Amino acid sequence: MGKKSAYSWTTLWASLLFVVILGFSRLSYGLFLPGIQREIGGSYGQLGVLGTVNFIGYLVGTLCLSPLISKFPEHKSIINRWSCLLLGLAMIGSSCSQHVVQLGLWRFAIGLFSAFATVLVLSIAMDAVRAMERGAASGLIWLGGSAGILVTGLFAPLTIDPSRLMGWRYAWALMGVFGVIAAFGFELVTLNKRSSSKIRSPSISHHGNENVYSFLLHPKKLLFLIGSYFFFGWGYIIYFTYLIPYLVSKGVPSLYAGLIWSAIGFAGLFNGWIGGRAIDRWPSGYTLAIGLALGTLGVIGVTTNSLFITAVGAILVGLVSFITPPLMTTALLRRQVSDHIYAKCLSLATGFFASGQIIGPIVGGTGVEHFGLQFGVASSAIFMAIAAVLAGLYGKLQKKRSEFDPS
Template identity: 70%
Template sequence: MGLGYKSAFNWITLWASLLFALILGFSRLSYGLFLPGIQREIGGSYAELGLLGTVNFIGYLAGTLSLPLLISRFQHRKNVINRITCLLLGLAMIGSAFSDHFIQLGLWRFMIGFFSALATVLVLSIATDAVQPPERGMASGLIWLGGSAGILVTGLFAPYIIEPTHLDGWRYAWLSMGIFGILATMGFELVTRKQIFESTLFTELESNSREQEQVSVFRIMFSPNNFLFLLGSYFFFGWGYIIYFTFLVPYLVNKGIPSIYAGLIWSGIGSAGLFNGWIGGRAIDRWPSGYTLALGLAIGAIGVLGVTTNRILLTSLGAVIIGLVSFITPPLMTTALLRRYVPNSIYAVCLSVATATFAAGQIIGPMVGGWVVDQYGLKFGVTSSSLFMVLSALFACLYGRKQRVLESPTLRSKSIDN
């Protein structure tokens, strides 16, 4: 098996986690924190600014759909594709810092979404290939924690970024994040260069092509007896959580909350999220059920309602709850549930379908959220995210009811055949 497997705690996992600070915390979710500063300098309504968030996730969807084509064209160059993708992501972050108008920033946001989608799957795949199979769930949780760390760091610098006196704060922040991403890419490349494994996520897809031809991926993923309800849960989670992360800080700033407190609330989400991967990974390993996923989503929906109280303490508590149980957990658990039931030969394709569904929810969320904010105000707009998280929890429960099909070899065989 090449050079041998490592434990979940290793240098490859560490550098992958640092890259996820760029891929998730910096490139995607920092936009919501920087929104007040961007609006002051570039202008625009919340609907227009929300549209830029939608453009980012259109890029994310495009990247998700193009990854299988790239892998099939360059079957043995996964590390090279990842290296180029992460470098381009860092450069796109730097380029976005020099945007002067909507169209320019929109193009950069599209490119950032495109490259972050590729990097998400590639970094996870390369890093977990190096880990012993029984510890890959824990390794995935540790890697996802990097996204929470990215949120924590950006929140600590919020006073400088969103203060009205610092119009260029968001520019310097994105510039620094891009440079950090390039350095993290170099570190990840150094620790993975000598790591050779015969069996990876994508070579499994290639070497088992005959089995893949016998099974319809879309029939499995969109069958009510298999993963349709899990996809529905993932879709509405993407829709709901992105509304909250896009408009929470503008809501706080609009209420006149000092930027240092807004930054601390944002950091609170990231701090709680540092435990989220560990909690979610352990929970889904012990109780691999759609009901486990639904519980975290339902608690997160309650956390969103903290904004309705008009009390900073309860709003902060709700944000911490979301960071603790409803931020990293749904993607982590969805990935783990797919890994548990989907044949290795088609796992990459199934994961692409799930990720594309998630991206579709994230595309709709900022657009609808921006319209709701313009029509009914920031408070109602942020609160609306709880509705979609509840829908996500309901679909997760429906998936939990259907899991008996997947857990029974006989029923599962019939389901796939039909």
């Protein structure tokens, strides 16, 4: 069976799964935080730690997935099937949490299953797409996360309004049900592909027998790209965890806060398409660095104390540096490694990304406790800027390599 276009049922269902994997399971937490605090208690610092617990689960998942794929390479689709299904069920379970510890356990499980699903859904979907369209396909898949942000923003009056204490529970339960449906849909569209993939021999490249860690962390290979991914994870999760609590603390009505959140997701829909096209046409670290630099400027908008500038900055973050870094890193990595080690390399790269997301809420929560929510949100700009610099260094390295090897 031949490779598919970027615009296929496989890509569509993968994108719907990313609505759940990214928009619902991961980033909805920041939007629901005010409602969660009102009902089950805890300070923003303590509840921020639950974000860290989620990403500890995410890191554990990425570290476990690599050896699991190596041991059972033919069972990749089975692992993905159960990961996606259990992710949806765990979200339903989290909606029933009665105290912080219980919610923390569910957040850990959600992080674990979403790590498996992130890597495997991308790997399975990208394997089905023609090589020259993988950037566009990656963009379409990752924009599912933006759609998830847009939808969760529409829940804001239900989840933020003090008169609706149970709103966040109903929203999470509905999101979990959607996740189960998306898992079944992706399973159905990928069934036909498996028979052909089993008889196709894996391609071998000069990286085949090389230690994957040394390949990813070598200064002349992928170190700067992986470093950029790490610091992006550190920076963006601070912004998405504390932006809504900051707006609520400033007295912004729940409807307006939700609209700002939805605007990030709406802008990200364009970012996914534009970013995928851009990385196909200009597959360079420089392309990634531009998006991260503009996103840094967007984050700084929160320091102006102007709701309008903060909202414009949030839209800029959504437009150029919410979906762009993951999809571009995914596409750039895909160009550098052979098919049979791509899932393993992506898993390890995602592990570094998850490590940044673990550190982010801790650092952000500390900043919030000592200096307030505004400082906590604004601190994410520091790490986004570091990510932009590292992406630029990777682009410079790519340029040097092309000069020595024009082919």
